[in-house]
Amino acid sequence: MRQPIFFAAIFCVALHSAAQKNFSPGYLIKVNGDTLKGYLQEESRSDLLFHVQFKSNAGSSKIQAFSPAEVQAFRYETGDLYRKITFTNSLPDSGYDETIFALDLVDGPYMLFSYIQKEELYFVITGNNQSYHLYNSTFNGNGAVLIEGNYISRLGILASGCGVRLLNAEQLPYSEKDVSKFVFDLNNCLSPNSVAFNHYQKSRTMSEIHAFAGGIYFGKNRDQFTADVAVRLINPQLSRNAFINVGLHYSHSSHEQVAKEFGSEVVQSTTTDDIICAPLTIQYNFGAGAIQPFIYGGFAAAYLKETTIYTYYATSKSPPPDKFGISVIAALGVEGHLTNRFYLKAEWRYELILQYPAIGIGYNFK
Numbered sequence: 001m002r003q004p005i006f007f008a009a010i011f012c013v014a015l016h017s018a019a020q021k022n023f024s025p026g027y028l029i030k031v032n033g034d035t036l037k038g039y040l041q042e043e044s045r046s047d048l049l050f051h052v053q054f055k056s057n058a059g060s061s062k063i064q065a066f067s068p069a070e071v072q073a074f075r076y077e078t079g080d081l082y083r084k085i086t087f088t089n090s091l092p093d094s095g096y097d098e099t100i101f102a103l104d105l106v107d108g109p110y111m112l113f114s115y116i117q118k119e120e121l122y123f124v125i126t127g128n129n130q131s132y133h134l135y136n137s138t139f140n141g142n143g144a145v146l147i148e149g150n151y152i153s154r155l156g157i158l159a160s161g162c163g164v165r166l167l168n169a170e171q172l173p174y175s176e177k178d179v180s181k182f183v184f185d186l187n188n189c190l191s192p193n194s195v196a197f198n199h200y201q202k203s204r205t206m207s208e209i210h211a212f213a214g215g216i217y218f219g220k221n222r223d224q225f226t227a228d229v230a231v232r233l234i235n236p237q238l239s240r241n242a243f244i245n246v247g248l249h250y251s252h253s254s255h256e257q258v259a260k261e262f263g264s265e266v267v268q269s270t271t272t273d274d275i276i277c278a279p280l281t282i283q284y285n286f287g288a289g290a291i292q293p294f295i296y297g298g299f300a301a302a303y304l305k306e307t308t309i310y311t312y313y314a315t316s317k318s319p320p321p322d323k324f325g326i327s328v329i330a331a332l333g334v335e336g337h338l339t340n341r342f343y344l345k346a347e348w349r350y351e352l353i354l355q356y357p358a359i360g361i362g363y364n365f366k
Helices: 002-016 151-158 176-190
Strands: 023-030 035-041 052-055 064-066 071-076 081-089 096-107 111-117 120-127 130-134 145-147 206-219 222-234 242-261 265-285 291-311 323-337 342-351 358-364
Touching (some): 052 071, 071 096, 081 120, 096 176, 120 151, 120 176, 151 176, 206 342, 222 265, 222 358, 242 342, 265 323, 265 342
Antiparallel strands (some): 023 035, 023 071, 035 052, 052 064, 071 081, 096 111, 111 120, 120 130, 206 222, 206 358, 222 242, 242 265, 265 291, 291 323, 342 358
């Protein structure tokens, strides 16, 4: 019992670790028109609403934070352009003006922007000296409507003077790709002599290859060894803390059992479990610091070979059959990042059996 308590304590303490920042080439335009070229922090979009962090060169330790009051736009080298916008928040119980940084999707007589807040996607259309705040319906866990969406009705009103059947807001999916195309076509329909640009680009998904090997030893016949390799899929625009892992995993564990049978006869046994699996898991890391607690869960196609050796038992027993099937996976742990590639890792995992914690080293091949 002491090991799980100790492991959970490490997990909780690590939540307070300091953050490390990742920066990408880009530039920002200040409200006075000055352009600063350098490196912009790679934040998730929900973290870019009210500030962006900037440094003049990659090796600089001096980081400046700019708010919408100081900067009118900034752009990453990848092409994502964020502009300062002011709009009226029309969510229920809102009705106030907001000024934020939002992703520029369409330029033209009607301009389209999007932003993410509390994991919800919102759109803002500006044009004719007005702003239109668009959102989808949201539901609670029982399927009841919490907020009635307005994007279909708003887009329908804007397109009412167009008369083109292709601009059918009733059938429009709520996505950046589809709404961007709708507003782009709307501009071309209502103002055919104007120039419109659709800047939508598919959200970038990065892939990294991670390898890990580790284990723990509690004494004779009480140990754990784990090794795996996985492709980690990350969408930094949505979240730098959430990943999808796909790969191969192997674990070997052993433990002793002592029991009484047939009255006072003592039966001792040593059981080893070997698991080979191909897991698909969703992982979430807390924070972006040198120490990152994490949890993950998912499923795997798994093979379990269990071997039991009995001591002080006169009658032989048949070994249990090997198991193969779909298993549920759940785990928690801590990553301690030493460099951009090497990290220490402690992990406590359930997969077919509750395993001992495994402590070892991981490597990111990028």
